Amino acid sequence: MDGAVLRAPLALRLRRRIYMAFSAFAGRSEGRASGEADVNARAERLLDQYGNSILRLAYSYLHNRSDAEEIVQDTLIRFLQEAPAFNDANHEKAWCLRVAGNLAKNRIKYNAVRDADELSEELVEAQREDLSFVWEAVKALPVKYREVIHLFYHEGYSTAEIADILQRKEATVRSDLSRGREQLKAVLKEAYDFG
């Protein structure tokens, strides 16, 4: 008799199992939809805040828009997978640029040299020989000088901040900046103020 109280009839147990299966399925769907929304929101925020900075840094290494966009994508994926914690927005941006720089440098190692430098073509079409000259001079620099020149002149980072992003000694960064400037000076002559 006790057993009859404790144990529900077969029909009821079946109904419960079907209900639980549906609930679990619905829960997974909701979780998945909410996860997608979260991924979208976080990826869009990163793109809004740092997308152009990451793209430009990647382009400065790879000289190709399609490759640079893939670096942006891979940086975002790395960010979402690792979910790193940051003290502030500057720290977050520096992390993104460090990852993007490393990914871009890895890609240089196995990438075939591409002809399609859209920026070069755009500058030639716009008849901006002055800018073409500067861009080609920067492109001709060794990577270690080029990345320092980009972060210093475009992103406005100090040599200490660049050392942190590139994981090098500050003295090395200062030296590379000097050497890079000097090589540019040798090519661009005295037409520019390098300050």
Add this chain to the structure above:
Amino acid sequence: MTLAENYHEIMNRIELTPEGRARILDGVRQAELAGPARARMIQFPQWKRWAAVAACAAVVLLAAVTLQNQKAATAPNESQGSVQIANPFEDYDTLADAARAVGFELTVPERIDGFSGDKTVQVMSGTTIQIIYSDGSDNRLFIRKAPGSEDISGDYNKYDEIRTAAVNGCDVTLKGSSGAVSTAVWTSGGYSYAVSADVPLRAETMTALIAQIA
């Protein structure tokens, strides 16, 4: 016009387009949904792999034949369309080779304590000899010599401490901070010399090194 202004103007032309942004977000979503380990991993059936290899081989063969046929016709026009800039630094196997290229000699120590890595010999713009001693990692030391009396160190940093020391009868300008020296410049016999180090040297170490350079 400053280099910074021009470089900014160049870089500001690189922007995420709405299409690029959509492609990136789509790629991120796909990779995230596939999971970290399986992101970007696409399994092809075996026959498709072999078909792909065969197709690639055919394309390479066709491209090689086509390029060979077109090479003679296109060669004269290859330099058109973009600005080509040569690297001003040229590597040489030996210091003697570099000396022949510039027309003057440079005497430097064969080895420098603390720099047991590669030693690179370069000529810059056909006028300056540069020797780079490396410690095998990030720490390098540069020695330069060129005709004239200009500062050829290439070090544009501002240092707290600038002083002069007499070495082998030359007045050497030592630049650095906290008692250590990052860069030294001097002139002798119509030539300008420079020594600079990524990691600053003790003043005594620097002057002892300079005494071996001519």
